[in-house]
Amino acid sequence: MNSLKKVLAIMLALIMLVSVFAACGQKTDEPQVSQSPTPSASGAEQENKEPEPVTLKLLGHSGIFETSEAVKSAVEKFKADYPHITLDITAIGSNEYNNKRAIMIAGGEQVDAMAVSNPLDTLNLAQSGMIVPLNPYADATGLKPEDILSQDIINMENFDGSIYKLPYTTTAWVLFYNKDIFDDAGVPYPDANKAMTWSEYREIAKKLTKGSGADKIYGAFQLVWPQYWYTYAISSLGGGESFYTADGKSNISDPKFAEALKFNYDMQFSDKSLIEYFDVKMQKLAVPTFATGKYGMFYTGSFAINALAKQELDFKLGIAPLPIPDDADESYKYTFGGSTGFAVTRTAKHHNEAYTFAYEMVKNFAEVADNIPAYKSDDTTDRICQIFADKYPGHDLSADLWKDLLFGEQEFITEKITGPASVEYESIVIEEMEKYYTNAQSLEDTIKSIEKRANEAIENYNEANK
Known part of the structure; x- marks a missing residue:
């Protein structure tokens, strides 16, 4: 009897020891990974086993x-x-x-x-x-x-x-333009191989603008998205990450952001070549609005290719690279999306x-x-660009032109504010931008307010995610 008790005690101890080692081998602090195999993940032992x-x-x-x-x-x-x-x-x-x-x-x-x-x-x-x-x-x-x-x-x-x-x-973003408006104004078309500078973009928009009231032709069109003012800045600074300093705080005090906001303000309210932000907002204007034929230029995303193709365009459409910083090398091209x-x-x-x-x-x-x-892949790119060319018969928009602008050699930068508390940061930017556009506060106060509020949001985010 005593021998049997000893054997049972030893067996029980071995079972407990095995259980301890098994438990120690399990990790609970890593993302779970499913055990059921996919066809790509099957091992040799599962070759003949149905998943x-x-x-x-x-x-x-x-x-x-x-x-x-x-x-x-x-x-x-x-x-x-x-x-x-x-x-x-x-x-x-x-x-x-x-x-x-x-x-x-x-x-x-x-x-x-x-x-x-x-x-x-x-x-x-x-x-x-x-x-x-x-x-x-x-x-x-x-x-x-x-x-x-x-x-x-x-x-x-x-x-x-x-x-x-x-x-x-x-x-990917490109510059769409109305060839008929360029022709009427006697302005050469934008170069498809060489991007215009931001200063050139503004001057061209002025030349294209004419008339007043319901018949007015605007040199440029924009939506309410904040990219339409800060693209000017991030095209110099390197994308959405440039909204943050190296130590993770707001970088809105970089002079390029104030320069960008004033650039857009001046096109709206001084040059009157760009439809005003609040007109776009109140009328809920969208991508298809460009198809009305009342706007000379419109830089926007490639989602507009299909959207505009569905409209009845009574003008010839052109495409060109996005405007670049005035001090950039003339061969520079970039896009974002x-x-x-x-x-x-x-x-x-x-x-x-x-x-x-x-x-x-x-x-x-x-x-x-x-x-x-x-x-x-090369095959996919060629197929897509031919589809785009076929959507615009009679507009002289070849597959090679689409391929060069959308898939050619260029820098790809991030489109939106990219970093801690990014959603709240963007909301702050929009709120303060609107105060500036209504002359409720100065440019200097707008930048200061964005910086203060954004840093508070970033600090709160970092505190909550310690």
Whole structure:
């Protein structure tokens, strides 16, 4: 009996010891990685084993899942390639999307992957913890972002050394212009190979402007987005990161920002060559407004290519590079833009499969896209540029011209304010800018107020995220 007790005691001790070592081997402070394999992640031991069925819960706004034929086609290809993965898609109206996704994730509802529309949104969601780093899932599946995306795009979706979104489409900004207005004013067309300077842009806008009232022709058009004044600054300073100093505070006191704000103010209120900000806001003017034929120039994103092609243009359209700083080398070209793609959320249950969906959408979309895909190859670029050329018959906009302006040698800079408390920072910029435009405060006070409020927002953000 005593011998039996000793044997039982030894066996119990061994079981407890094994349990301790097993527990010590588990890590709970790293992002979860799904155990069910994807086709790309299967090991040799699983070659003859059917993957287990998985249902992915996907979230996006209706403009993505219900309106875009290219997205629909890309989704169908994924279903065919991964028959063991069922897609449960929830499409929400664009106006409600941001609030509803926050409520769903805060409530712990399963959302494996969700659509995220621009780098500023990506940064905000990453900072709030609503989406998680993708690096562990790239390692687990063997599907590397660098194999399908350029380094510029990866950098755009990177925060604190991790990538948070795989974009399937991107935008690039160019200068659209009305050739008829240039002809009427006797002004040469902008050079497609050499960018005009900002000073030249302003002078040309003055020359194109004529008339008054409902019949007035404006030299330039802009939307209410703050990029329309601060592009002047970031084209010199290097993108949205330039809103911050090296030590992470507001950099709005850099003279280029005040110069940019005054430049835009003067075009509106002194030259009267640029439609006023509040007219745009009150009338809710949008990209298609340029098609009315009352504006000489309009720099905006490549999303306008399809939007303008849907309008009946009674003038010839031209395209050219964005204006550059006066002191830049004359060969300098740059562009900027946003992106749309998918991210894995913190309430995901099938992380590897969600990541695989985001990855495959990058490739699938590129095969059927009618706008700029994030995945770039020579074949894809040639196909897209020919599509753009075909949208504008009779406008002398060749595929080679689109290719040079959208995909040619140029610097890509970040479009929006990129750093801590970026969403609040941008709201502050807009509020203070509007006070300046209504003469409620001076330019100097506008810059000081932005700096004070932005630094408070940054400090509060840093304190909350210690």
